[in-house]
Amino acid sequence: MSDITGPETADDPWAKDATGEDPSLPGPEGGPAAPDRDGPVNETEALRLLTPSGPDAEEQDEAHHAASIADRIAERLREQAPGLSIHNLTLFNDTVSFRGGLAFGGSPGESGRAEGGLVPIAEDVQNAQVEHFVPPTRYPEILDALGERRLVVLAVGPGSGRYATAVNLLAEALALHPTDAPSGGCHEVTKPEAVIAHDWIPPHKNAGYLVALEETAQDTTARDLDLNRLRATAAKVAETHSFMVVVTGPPQGALARAAEESPYICVELGDLDLVEVVRHRVLGPAPQPTEAARLERELTASRALDALREQPRPEVAVRIARALCTGRDLAAEIARLRDPSGQVHQWFLRHDGREGREDAADICFALSAAVHEGMGYLTVADAALKLHAAVVDPAPGPATVRFATRLTHEQPWLTMAPPDGSPNAAPRLGFRSPLLPQAVLSYAWTHLDGYRAPLVDWLRVSVWRAPDPAVRAQAAVAAGILAWSDPHHALHRFLKAWAGSKSVPIRQGAATALAVVAQRAEHTAWVWALLEQWVGTGDSAQDRRLAKTAATAVRGLLGRQDPGRALAVLRAALDWRDDWGNLAPVAWSAARLIDHGAEREVLAALLDWSAPQDLSPMVAKTLSVFLFTALQPHTGDGTSVPSVGRPPRLLTLAPELTSQLEELWARALARKPVQDRALEALRVWIDQYASRDHAAFGSLRTLLTGIARRPGKHRQRLDYWLARWAADPARSSPTAARLLHVVRELP
Structure with missing residues (x-):
């Protein structure tokens, strides 16, 4: 096999260190980083890691929960939006215009000769705008305001139809308020700063003036508009029996303050059919x-x-x-x-950072929304602020970034609504098109070179430290999406460092990301080869952690798609260097594969791995995996949180898996060192499930009857332990007594 992983991560200048950790960062609880416990692990310690009270139990549970959420997200990535695809992004060499509004049918700038900073709007252009105009819901209200005050400011975002609205407002206002003097026509202002100046005098009477103020870093005329200047300009326009419509973006600076108290400023046009x-x-x-x-x-x-x-x-x-x-x-x-790629490309062309910090803030919010889609505004905004602080140097002051004020204008692809329509629930952010989040992340990763390093660190911290498992899951899925464009680069950029981390959540994040990468057909074989290499070579502490990550990666969607290959990875991980350290990830992965319908394949593999039935470590590990899976309650709903009281899937399916379960139980009960754990597990089946559920009792009765009929000492062993449990003075078991009667009645 060719070298999939390439140079060691320790030699990678991008890596934090050989294990993917940043020594300067504190551990999960705010203290120093946890010591490396991933050296060779003996049987006792490995089994303790599988118990609910084990040393890493809480961290493991949270990681499993995050993995289950990520698994569902990854499956949606594969199934959503049939018929849509993200095409390769094309970089344009020509100029792309993003003029706001509907300037169709001709350009006002070409309709006449500029005189004194004015360009007449030709009659044919004006007629084209009027002919096809569909008014937004607030149009009558705005028209009344223009007729009364002679000046209105349409402070709304581009793409809202604001230009077409402005032309129609001027044409209709002139028609509704005729005078005896001849009409001065409609004009577009080419020098807005001169018109807004204190000494400007309207050159025409009975005219309409359209002023477009597109704010840039060099031209801040729009934000400098205050209430006094608006009143003065409106008075001058009124003196000449004219009308003026100013078109600009959402109000900022002095204009924003004026919007709170000024009747001249309209910040929304209303809905448009x-x-x-x-x-x-x-x-x-x-x-x-x-x-x-x-x-x-x-x-x-x-x-x-x-x-x-x-x-x-x-x-x-x-x-x-x-x-x-x-x-x-x-x-x-x-x-x-x-096509999401076209939408994303055009949006990023408008926010390429050349206009300053506000563009960086918009980009960071879009990236945060792409990672945390479906989550609340505060979650998205908090994460965006952290990314923004990492991207902008020096970091902005806490009061300078206000995402909400620019949300509608700068993030038109987002919707914000409460889940399930509940009026009291916090609103959640989502993209209008299901493939847009992937396109946003892919574009930023591929084309915004300065964002790659902050993105990796930002996602890694979310995977490791976010208190919400859903946030950790979505960050891990996002990491996988970033790797789609070039998984080999991503491997050496961050995936291998994460996979070799001392942190369980970070390793889980790497496993999830790799499973997402494999959802692209062109990368599936590469991911499998990588996982097989990680469980097949090496003997260092980092190699042990890579093997754990490989065993973890196959427990979800990747393993369900190819259970046979997943079980081959699990076998290699379980048999790794006669070390028990991989028992926990293998056991959890086997349990999840059973939970997702691969129970026959898993049991067949466990029978094969334990076939020697000797005292070798591999047999003991295999039977320990079986006993762990036998006790795992079936989740049934795709989550990692089992329903209270729900019996294990293997017990529920016992009538269909009788021969396989009989053989594995017989092997586990036959000899030490596994026998003690097998007896404990069997009593759990008896007292916690068979005693409460008639079907479970019937399945267990059939199972024990089959074991008792086997040659050897199986019947005597069952007779002894069932009798002991039935008469246990501390915790007698009536169900064990019933089963004892069944066993003793066998011919």
Whole structure:
């Protein structure tokens, strides 16, 4: 086999140290990092690690819970959004325009000659805007405000239809408030700073003025607007019987303060019926009902309604309408619209960091939302703030980053709503398209070179220290998504360091990430080869930890997809250097495979591994794994938290697995050192389950009858222990007495 892992992680300049730990970081409880307990482990210590009161029991339980959550997330990654895919991201060499609004049918800047900082909006351009305009719900209210005050500020984000709204507001206001003097027409201002200045005088009467203030790091005219300046400008416009609409982004600075008390500023246009936008452009303002119904069916069949739900912006509706009007392939157009890579690429072009800290904050929030999708705003914001502090140098002050104020404007692909519609529940953030989180993470990892190091450290800390198992699970899944683009690079960048960590949660995170990587068909064989190498070579402490991670990685979705290969990995891990240290991860993985329906394959493997029936360590380990799985309650719902009182899956399925269970129980009960643990496990089956459940009692009766009929001393052994438990003065067992009667009545 070729070298899958390449150079040792200890030689990797990216690694924290040979085990993936940062010596400067405290341990999970805030103290120094835990000592390495992953040296050779004897049988007693290994078995103690499997008990509910073992030294790492709480950490193990939390890791298992996080793994189960991650497993469900990884499965959704594989099953969600049928028909959609993330294409390779194309980097454009030409300029991409992100002008806000609906400037379709011509550019105002080309409609006339600029004079005094003004460009006339040509009549044909204005008519094109008016003809196809579908007003948002607040349009009448805004129009009334413009007629009364002569000036309004549309402080809303790009893509909201704000430009088309502004043109229609001016045209309609002039029509509703005529004068005897000739109309001065509508003009777009080319020098906004001059118009907003104190000495500006409107050059035309009975005119409309459209002022677009696109704020940049170099031009902060919009945020410098205050209430006094707005009042002064409105008075000048009113003197000439004119109207002015200022178009800008969400209010900031002085404009934000003015918005709280000013009647001039509108911070939202209201809802817009995007289906009506398509219908209006395709069928006109008054379509026949039959035509409207046919169009609705076509939009549904082509998934156009999904595209409008995922990107509720006017320009998307216009693109769909254009495809219908020109006879283009609508399905192909919808596929292009819904391609997450295109959406993500355009969003990042707008937030590439050249505009300063606010762009970095938006990027960090998008990445946090992609990792923590479906979680509450506060969880996402807290994580985003930590990433932002790592990305921006020097770190921003605590009062300077306010994600919520920019959420609607800068994160249009997100929705925020309470789960299950509960009005009292904290709202949760989610992406409108299920593949967008993957595309966001992949783009950032591949194209934002300065973010890779902070991303790895940020995810690692979440995997290790986050108190919420769901956060740890999602961080581990995100790490796997990052590795999709180049798993070999990711292996040496962070995966091997995590897999060799002293921390159980970090090793679990690496196992989860590898299982996610394997969900890409082109990487599946590579992941299996890597896991097989980790359980097949080495004898150092780090090699032991790599073997543990390999055994852990196959317990979830990866193992369910190929139980045979997973069990081969588990056998190699269990037989590793005659060391008992891998007993716990192998036992847990075997239990999870049984829980997910691979019970026949697991029992067949345990029978094969213990076939010598001698005193060798491998036989004792194998039977110990069997006894552990025999006591694990069936979760049944895909979580790692067993239902109280639910019997183990092996006991429930005993009638279907009689021959395999008889043989394994007989081997475990036959001789030491496993015999004592087998007797303890058998009494649990008798007293905790068979005594309360009629079906469990019947299954156990059949099982013990079969064992008693075997040649040798099996019957005498059962007779002795059942009689002893039945007459136990400290804890007598009526169920054991009933089973004793069955055994003694055998011919």
